[in-house]
Amino acid sequence: MSSGRDYVPRREDFVDRVIMVTGATRGIGKAVATALVKAGATVILHGKRSNALDRLYHELLPLGPEPAVAALDLERAQGESYQQLADEIERRYGRLDGLLHNAGILGDRSAIEDYDIGLWQRVLHVNLTAPFILTRCLFKLLRESDDPSLVFTTSGVGNRGRAYWGAYCVSKFGTEGLAQLLAVENESAGIRCNLINPGGTRTDMRRTAMPGEDPGTLPQPDEIVAAYLYLLGRASRGVTGLRLEAQA
Numbered sequence: 001m002s003s004g005r006d007y008v009p010r011r012e013d014f015v016d017r018v019i020m021v022t023g024a025t026r027g028i029g030k031a032v033a034t035a036l037v038k039a040g041a042t043v044i045l046h047g048k049r050s051n052a053l054d055r056l057y058h059e060l061l062p063l064g065p066e067p068a069v070a071a072l073d074l075e076r077a078q079g080e081s082y083q084q085l086a087d088e089i090e091r092r093y094g095r096l097d098g099l100l101h102n103a104g105i106l107g108d109r110s111a112i113e114d115y116d117i118g119l120w121q122r123v124l125h126v127n128l129t130a131p132f133i134l135t136r137c138l139f140k141l142l143r144e145s146d147d148p149s150l151v152f153t154t155s156g157v158g159n160r161g162r163a164y165w166g167a168y169c170v171s172k173f174g175t176e177g178l179a180q181l182l183a184v185e186n187e188s189a190g191i192r193c194n195l196i197n198p199g200g201t202r203t204d205m206r207r208t209a210m211p212g213e214d215p216g217t218l219p220q221p222d223e224i225v226a227a228y229l230y231l232l233g234r235a236s237r238g239v240t241g242l243r244l245e246a247q248a
Contacts, residue, residue, distance in 0.1 A: 004246075005226050005227055005245075014233050017042065018042045019098035020044040020100070021033045021046060022131075024056065025047040025056050028221045028225075028228075029100070031221035031225050032102065032228045037060045037065065039229060039233070041233075042065045043060070044096075045070065046069075046072060047069070074126050077130075094144060097147065097149065098148070098151070099150050099151070101151065101152045104171070105122070106123075107168050109209065111166075127167075127174075128175055143191070148191045148192070151193075152175050152195050154196065154197050155197060158173055179193050179195045183241035187240055192237075192241075193240055194242045194244065196243075196244050200218050201220070202218040219247065224246040
């Protein structure tokens, strides 16, 4: 089985494939969305701010199939907003072939005894509860695909506790549990679910989390997208329940 890291995108793996990417306006999300459009997928770009989504839409428009935009504030949106988004995707496409849960926030790097309670709740909601709600609302559309793929972005602190990573660490443990449950519960239904740990990457979140680190030692987001495209496309059909490392 491919590690995904050596995957080279093929147009036949993505043509006529509708894929949603959350947190698509910057960092890894933007890199994956851009690569998907170039590979021939129709990409639904999710983000918090309409102006950033509009800029990205026009940036990607010449590169492949016309993308769509979905502005949704994961921190503040209520259940009906998620369902309205699902209804709009159904109206426009009738199905969803792939969903990458990439949006997330870091929170604070502090000890648990000092962690702000409100911030804890915010991080857990954005990183874990919101992906649950979105996935639940989109299940109907995933079932309409002949090869539906769910992919969650995890972290190096998602399966082993690390001091002072607080709510982010716990949210990624929860992400891994949610993804494992989805993989087991839906294997017979053909909805596959996998995890990717991107590793240290040159993003704004990484810079905030590790201010003393030399960013020049880290790969750019567009250098680690191969594993994401592998799991979101047809090349990995039947692959489920895995935790892949985007970097060797």
